[in-house]
Amino acid sequence: MKHLFFLFLFFLLRPAAAATWYVAGTGSDNNDGKSQKTAFRSLQKAANVVNPGDVVLIGNGTYTNDNIGDGGAVVSVERSGQPDAWITWKAAPGQRPEIRPVGWTGIQIRASYQVFEGLTIRGNNDAIKLEDALADSKNPKANPYFNTNGICFDGRKASPEAKPHHAIIRRCVVAKCAGGGITGLEIDYLTIEDCQVYDNAWFMRYGGSGITLLNNWAFDDAPGYHIVIQRNQVWNNKTMVPWDRIGKLSDGNGILLDVTDQPTASPGATNPNGDAVVKPEAATNPNGDAPVNAIPKPEAPQFKRPEWKGRALIANNVSAHNGGSGIHTFRTKHVDIINNTTYWNGQVVGYEELFANRSEDVIILNNIIVPKASGKVTSNNRNINVRWDYNLYPDAQQVMTGPHDLVADPKFINAQIDLSKADFRLVPGSAARDSGGNELPQPTDLTGRKRPQGAGRDRGAYEQ
Template sequence: MIHGFGFLSLSASLVLPWALTGLVQGERITESLVKDVRQSPTDQVMPLPSRKLISQSSTATTYYVSGSGNDKNSGRTTSSAFRTIQRAANLTNPGDKVLIMNGEYKNTGGSGSVVSIRRSGRANAWIKYQAYPGHFPKIRHDTWNGILLSNGVSYIEIDGLEVIGNNANITLSYALSQKTNGSNPRTNGTCISIDGRNSSVRYINILNNKVNNCGGGGISVISADYVKIDNNTVFNNAWYSMYGTSGISFLKSRNSDNNQGYKMFVTRNRVYNNRNYVPWIQRGNITDGNGIIVDLSKQGANGAYRGRTLIANNITYRNGGSGIHAHESEHIDIVNNTAYLNQQSPELSKKGQLYAGYSNDVKIFNNIVYGVAGKNVNSSYMNKNVTYNYNLYPNGAVIDAKARGANDIIADPQFQNAPNGDFRLKGTSPAINRGYYWNDLKTDHAGNPRPAGGAYDIGAYEIR
């Protein structure tokens, strides 16, 4: 297999002047194109912030956006709200907040994004885009991105929005007819793109959002650093793109400093029904559609990525590829997740619900791994220093011998109601108090304390 980061080689008619494809050779997952006019980046060295406390300056401004607003308004009150989020985004300064009220926010004309965020906050003054309390705004698009963060932007938080793609307007037959058309945003668009290829993007929080029905990726993180993806619901993405996309993906993470501690966080997300129906252009077959993937961090944008990535307390189910997938990556902890009946794509059978391949320094502990009959529940291929242990597998599971841990449990996990998406444990579950004490993980999928009893429970939920 050839592993690298190249650009799409197509006829001149498909060359896009503003978009990098980010295609990678080999078994991997990339994200759909980013198509926006680029501006000159401002790339400053930022001090390391506290991820627990985000303060604002005393001169911070709150802008309001409403589906019934007007961009000629001041945007300073609910009664004088802007109509577009972009209008507010063009005005923000460090510490500002954008509160978004009910309404649908769509791309217009030839715009490549509904919202393109290019203005940065500071370590002690993040810029926040939030749903107005009690409101449920929707960003709906048929272009390259619902929300794009690029050009060196930093200290940005996106909280409580719904981003909806174009899948409802696409048929599989149409998507297959476009399987070599890299310039079609209707099939290749991504919901939320964090794109640091042009200039380092870092310190980004994506929290409590609903991300769905994008033909390309759900949440795509390319060549970035210090990104937190927490408590999002990500579903029905990656269906129609030619780029082999997934629900949540990290590709070629970038070092913005020498910190070797946790810098990337994928926690408490519910990720389901993300899969590929269209072959990846460089392989000509179905390769991805994973729930969560960390891809090619060994080949980071400026050298092998040195920071650690924590993937914890996620629920991944009925995705086309793996529930959680690490390919040619390192320094990853996959802890206390629940992976259930992934590998729905018939073309994919060997990688498993949890997979690590060509990777190094990966720990896979305390996960419930419930597989499809006849397919591997896990897989460990061409790895170094990758450890599986304290995981629970159902009776009859096909377990890769290289991925078997001394403290694994073979038993029915006893979910409350898995067919209807309830993966909490019954009080008699063998997963209770049988996990490894993972000191860095203090809460579960619901935000409840870990451990609740004498030891950690296995899986995304802590019961007692």
């Protein structure tokens, strides 16, 4: 009898057979969504029916929304997968669907065990005039048209046991969003890989960036990488509208890991450059309903954020021509920044190329760091235990140096603003070739090419 009970329990708790759902620009939400011929029209319809293990195949078409209220998105993903049954959202084979948000967000995720693959989220920057965005920034209520985010994982309103975790964004394009590109708020176990993130954050009033993680919320204390940002091309993300709480331009970084340390009664600096203090009760946010770069004003019972003990990996990325830094951490612990190439960042706010700020236990190795004319390689503000070595930069600096650093021109094949046209590989004879260190070795480069290829590992994002 006991055996029969456990057998019944097994069948009761196991995931139902996975389904494949179809969405297409020629579909209808009156369809059943179970075949290409009976595809849904909207992504939200699929989001409302998916179960653990399901796959959503998205066909050609433009997907948008008419919901521009607080929290409005083209698709809001609220149903979670399971550890052995993730939910996958991806472009159908040979298809190139495009998500065009007009409200606060393109893809909003408040769920776990999700994969998003091969999708394009394209905002409305090309249709926005800067003078209109500047005028709107003075209005008390923000217009989402000037603040639209691309992909946003948002755990801020969830209870501690319901924060989003375990998600992958792979081979996606996030471009021309007036707000942030890819943002993770109070999430754990997030991988962002092989994506192109460019021309975002131009018109928002909240100081966003290309890729941002804020307030990682620990799912567990397991060792290893909880956050992985690898093999991405990130360029020309910048802010042109002042952050409304300080009245001046801020952020616009390529890649930013923001605040994993414990909150304090006196939060101090609240923007990554450490040059502004915002009162908690005055803070606002990128989505119109809670803050991003400051401590939230309580609107419901607040829970203390658990100490985040996982590690983050930022590896094999190219980050160029962003308004803020190429890559940096602010009030963040346990980060490995390995084999990246940054080039001519600080175009708007003048941040350094690649640096840790008020951070702890950060390892920075094997990077190529090329600042713009008069720009700076790095900085070192109130950091603890930063390991810096095997980095290459074109002009000598004394802020952070390692015994194996090289001061040399890396000699790129073709450096350009547009990374879809540039070639940041190294010409023969470059000092960055075969001269990297073996600490925290990356198995492949940005293109998936195996490391090493020659007598040693190359520095930067590419292995020749």
